[in-house]
Amino acid sequence: MRFVDEFRDAELGQVVAGEILAKVEPGRHYKFMEVCGGHTHSIYKYGIDDLLPANVELVHGPGCPVCVIPMGRVDDGIALAHHENVIFTCFGDMMRVPGSNGSLLDAKAAGADVRMVYSPLDALRIAKQHPDREVVFFAIGFETTAPSTALTLKRARAEHVANFSCMCSHVTIVPPLRALLESPDLRLDGFIGPGHVSTIVGARPFEFIPSDYGKPVVIAGFEPLDVLHAISMILDQLADGRSEVENQYTRVVPYEGNLRALEIMAEVFELRPHFEWRGLGFISHSGLKLSDAYADLDAEWRFDVPGVRVADPKACQCGEVLKGVIKPWECKVFGTACTPERPIGTCMVSSEGACAAYYNFGRFAREREVV
């Protein structure tokens, strides 16, 4: 398929891997964070880790939409799903995220009307099919998904669908990155920037990383050659003593982002003063809620939502995994008590979660040859 096959060329991959090997300084250890869960998935799926010299370490970042949702938020969703007359809709992987007392899937088994949708538009369609029921969409995701929710809310307003509302848990990528850069736990040499978030927000929001912290950023696509090429570009910046935001994913990411999407998001959403992230705690101005103009479509206004705050389970180390402080396999419950079939933490639920990606693809070939 066009735009896909040419970026999965194994021979070209070996060539780029050779270039990377030639660019690294043998005595130096490089630590790059791939911000987005989509990159984490690709890295394990295609064995990109195994093509890299041993002194190039990839650290998994916080950009997995499902992974960062705190347990209390899941409990809130479940409470809403149990409201009489509510059809609660959400993306499939969100249904399996454990709350403090089971998941949305468990709530469905217990009688709540919880339905999986592929898009907010599907949820709106359900609302139109069931005018006598209240349909709530559990909106999660970064700036990549938020425009889709915004457009659906605008459509609901335009088409007078009064029984549709949204429990907004959208988050933004820059505040957690800044929090990570301020964290003393982590020393990073560069970032593989999130490709699809950048399609919406553009390259500009990441410029604080080179300007304030002196670290290179290369916005990258999700095919194996994209990721390898981005690593090679970061190494070039380090070798030249440069730190800037570069765009490897030019086939979809314009420097200024998608202005129409940004405009619609600004109309429909506003920043929450703070939002709780799983494992990262409360981060200021990192979450979105519906703006005053759309408050009538806000499920948290329409229904009584408990606003639960629950500590993460003690055994689960998703927070450390999300911050890149530990690798998935270093978590105490990885692959034993916590598996994709019976997840304890969010990172094991979503295909973009570092633990699930590693469990599904990477765990059989961890030992790499030291260069």
Add this chain to the structure above:
Amino acid sequence: MTVLRVDLARGLALCSDKEGTKSSVETALIEPVSPGDALLVHAGTAIATLAADAR
């Protein structure tokens, strides 16, 4: 996904993925679109048109 048909009035396009599965996609963020365009679709919304002159 590839655009098969465009419904201008509703701001939707019928698209097909590489397996041939068809779905309606919201196109408000990237209009105008034409049949044959390759779109990047996320959660039912096209967020970018893939540039033909890419790398």
